[in-house]
Amino acid sequence: MKRREFLKTSMVASAAILGTTALSAGETHQPIDGRKVSDMAFPEKRPLITYSDRPPLLESPRSTFARGITENDEFFVRWHLPDIPTHIDTDTYTIKIDGLVEEKLEISLKELKNDFEQVEVTAVLQCGGNSRSAFTPIAGGIQWGSGAMGCAKWKGVRLSDILNRAGLKKDAHWIGFNGKDNAAYYETPNFVRELEIEELNDHVIIAYEMNGEDLPYLNGFPLRLVIPGYYSDSWVKMLSNITVTNKYKSLFFMDVAYRVPDNKCECETPKHKFKPTKPITNMNVKSVIGYPENGMKLYHNSHVVVRGVAFDDGHGIKEVLISVDAGKTWEKALLKQENGRYAYTEFRYAYKPAKYGKLTFMAKAINRLGDEQPFAKDIGWNHGGYKYNGIDEVTVEVV
Amino acid sequence: MKKLLLIAILSAGSLFAQVKGDIEVPYISYQIKMGKGFDAVQANCLMCHSFGYIINQGPQSREFWHKKIEKMIVHFKAPISKEDEKIVTDYLFKHYGNGELKE
Numbered sequence: 076m077k078r079r080e081f082l083k084t085s086m087v088a089s090a091a092i093l094g095t096t097a098l099s100a101g102e103t104h105q106p107i108d109g110r111k112v113s114d115m116a117f118p119e120k121r122p123l124i125t126y127s128d129r130p131p132l133l134e135s136p137r138s139t140f141a142r143g144i145t146e147n148d149e150f151f152v153r154w155h156l157p158d159i160p161t162h163i164d165t166d167t168y169t170i171k172i173d174g175l176v177e178e179k180l181e182i183s184l185k186e187l188k189n190d191f192e193q194v195e196v197t198a199v200l201q202c203g204g205n206s207r208s209a210f211t212p213i214a215g216g217i218q219w220g221s222g223a224m225g226c227a228k229w230k231g232v233r234l235s236d237i238l239n240r241a242g243l244k245k246d247a248h249w250i251g252f253n254g255k256d257n258a259a260y261y262e263t264p265n266f267v268r269e270l271e272i273e274e275l276n277d278h279v280i281i282a283y284e285m286n287g288e289d290l291p292y293l294n295g296f297p298l299r300l301v302i303p304g305y306y307s308d309s310w311v312k313m314l315s316n317i318t319v320t321n322k323y324k325s326l327f328f329m330d331v332a333y334r335v336p337d338n339k340c341e342c343e344t345p346k347h348k349f350k351p352t353k354p355i356t357n358m359n360v361k362s363v364i365g366y367p368e369n370g371m372k373l374y375h376n377s378h379v380v381v382r383g384v385a386f387d388d389g390h391g392i393k394e395v396l397i398s399v400d401a402g403k404t405w406e407k408a409l410l411k412q413e414n415g416r417y418a419y420t421e422f423r424y425a426y427k428p429a430k431y432g433k434l435t436f437m438a439k440a441i442n443r444l445g446d447e448q449p450f451a452k453d454i455g456w457n458h459g460g461y462k463y464n465g466i467d468e469v470t471v472e473v474v
Numbered sequence: 475m476k477k478l479l480l481i482a483i484l485s486a487g488s489l490f491a492q493v494k495g496d497i498e499v500p501y502i503s504y505q506i507k508m509g510k511g512f513d514a515v516q517a518n519c520l521m522c523h524s525f526g527y528i529i530n531q532g533p534q535s536r537e538f539w540h541k542k543i544e545k546m547i548v549h550f551k552a553p554i555s556k557e558d559e560k561i562v563t564d565y566l567f568k569h570y571g572n573g574e575l576k577e
Contacts, residue, residue: 118497127526128502157522161497212577213532215542259522262551292497327549345577 101344101456105468107208107220108369112136119291121148126217130154130256131293135222141365141382143414143421144197145225147286152293153202153223153307155266155328158257160313168297170281174251174319177242184283184297191232191240196278197414198303199226199386200310203333203355207460209451212345214460221363221467226384226419229301231282235275238319246321248272252300254313264327268309270302274356278303278389278417281314303417304388306355306462308333329354335457342455357388360448361464362395362422362440371471373434379426381408383467384419385440392420393445398437399426402450402466405439428473435470504529511565514558522552533572539563541577 113125117133124134133152139145165184172180182190201224208218238250251269258265270279282301283290290296295312302309308328335341336349343349362385373379385392392412396405408424420440428434441447451465504525506512519528531542540563546552547559554562 113502115500115502117500125502125526126530127524128500129524130527131499132526132530159499161499208532212572213534215531215534215538217527217530218532258550260551260553263522264549264551331549 100346101342102211102452103209103454103456103463103465104211104451105209105465106206106463107218108137110134110136110220117152117293119148120150120152120293123149123151124220124222126219129157130159132217133293134219135225137221137363137368138365139222139225140363140384143226143384143411143419144286145227147227147288147291147294150200150225150227150285150291150294151202151223153217154256154293154312156256156258156263158259160255163292163297163313165297168315170298170315170317172237172241172317172319174317175244175247175321176238176319177244178240180237180241182237187232187281187283187298191236193230194233194277194280195228195230196280196301196303196417197226197228198278198301198417199224199358199419200301200307201225201358201361201386203306203308203461204459206463206465209454209463209465210456210460214456214458216460224363226386226414227285228287228414229280229282230284230287231280231298231301233277234279234281234300234317235277237281237317238275241319243272243319247319249320249323250275251316251318251320251324252311252314253316253318254295254299254311255315256313266311266328267324267326268300268311269323269326269329270309304357306333306358308355333459333461335459335461340455341462342457344456345458348458355461358386359462359464360387360392360440360442360446361385362392362438362448363467364436364438364469367436367469367471369469369471372474373428373471375431375473376427376429379428381422381424381426381436381438381469383422383438385422385438386417386419387440387442387446389417390446391416391443392440393443394441395420395422395424396439396441397424397426398439399434401435402437408438431473433470434473435468437466437468439466502526507569509565509569511561511568514561515565518552518554518558518562519546522546522550528566529570531570533570534566535572535574535577536563536567537575537577539566539571542566 126132205223334352408422
């Protein structure tokens with residue numbers, strides 16, 4: 076209990092206790108916005124919106140979406156198991172590769188950095204439950220606003236290079252990933268993620284750097300899996316074991332949690348849950364406005380530049396449209412795409428507010444497949460509150 | 475190449491202080507409601523997660539809370555007794571409920 080005594084004196088509870096719910100057939104609306112950041116900081120982080128200390132659950136504020144790269148100390152945090160090693164010896168840390176391989180490997184951090192080709196990919200990391208607070212009735216889980224996502228430059232080694240070195244046996248079919256976080260009870264299943272070999276490509280890497288620095292402790296130091304285009308439940312943190320198998324092993328986090336209805340709308344109603352379900356994997360098209368923020372005051376006839384970010388699962392963003400008349404008409408925003416197709420596309424839109432009073436900006440992204448964000452109200456409800464991608468809205472006051 | 479480990483300290487002037495050594499994750503004393511059944515909540519829930527994890531789920535039905543506890547028992551193998559299962563459900567519904575019995 077040393078940890079507790081250490082900081083107990085001046086703690087203040089963080090995040091919000093949520094408002095009452097109106098029970099209905101399953102509706103969606105704008106996610107909760109503008110939660111206060113905590114008055115305390117976690118290691119290597121500036122103060123963020125804080126839902127839990129154990130496991131650590133931290134959300135980035137809206138202002139982070141005004142930039143194409145999310146800074147490490149602002150990047151959101153989501154762990155599942157409470158027992159995260161608090162001491163990492165970088166000299167002895169290894170990652171083990173076993174199972175259906177020709178040669179079992181145990182690779183040290185040094186070998187990883189020296190013996191393999193080093194590659195970099197810029198990619199968005201987003202929790203499948205990001206924006207969950209948009210669902211009514213409330214879907215189970217942490218009531219995230221829009222800040223359970225970020226975009227970083229990840230540097231590391233291709234997973235395929237490591238598997239090639241180990242040599243896959245003929246009947247190898249599934250790859251299981253496990254990290255060093257543990258549960259309080261031995262019997263609790265580990266947070267293991269499995270991928271089918273067919274899902275692998277050269278963009279899947281084992282990363283040790285984020286934006287040119289070591290991974291922050293809370294983002295999975297010293298190694299994490301990076302699967303561009305996939306929701307973050309697949310990006311195993313503090314990666315320590317890779318096991319190749321021929322059979323899919325039933326796993327809680329893939330078979331029970333992180334699933335959506337297996338129908339076209341991926342939706343259901345609270346009264347009529349839809350079976351079967353499927354795991355969440357590829358992200359859908361989404362955009363979030365970083366500036367201005369809800370409740371800001373802007374001067375009449377001033378030069379406002381709306382800024383934000385858009386992304387999808389790697390098909391790439393074709394257009395971001397802005398509306399100031401509740402979605403009746405849309406105009407194109409300027410795009411900046413310099414970090415590749417898995418990264419945030421930055422958008423900006425210049426606007427001169429000519430009317431006093433409330434003004435709502437809406438942003439809608441469209442990807443190269445032609446998929447576009449629906450209005451918040453048109454999103455289908457699902458019991459896990461996953462994959463929300465409603466058109467973002469920010470309301471300011473013109474004074 | 476040695477990583478500088480950081481430690482977060484809350485003090486009047488600065489939110490950050492850098493120290494070499496082990497990571498120290500802060501403890502937050504969440505303002506959870508007191509009442510009948512709280513002891514059982516403390517004994518059964520706090521082992522694995524903070525109170526923040528509970529109060530940031532939003533107000534929920536009795537069935538929701540009961541299913542959460544069942545999930546802890548069935549999937550996470552938490553050793554929660556039948557008796558405590560009910561006590562904890564009652565507590566959570568009373569203090570973090572939405573008034574509905576069913577989801």
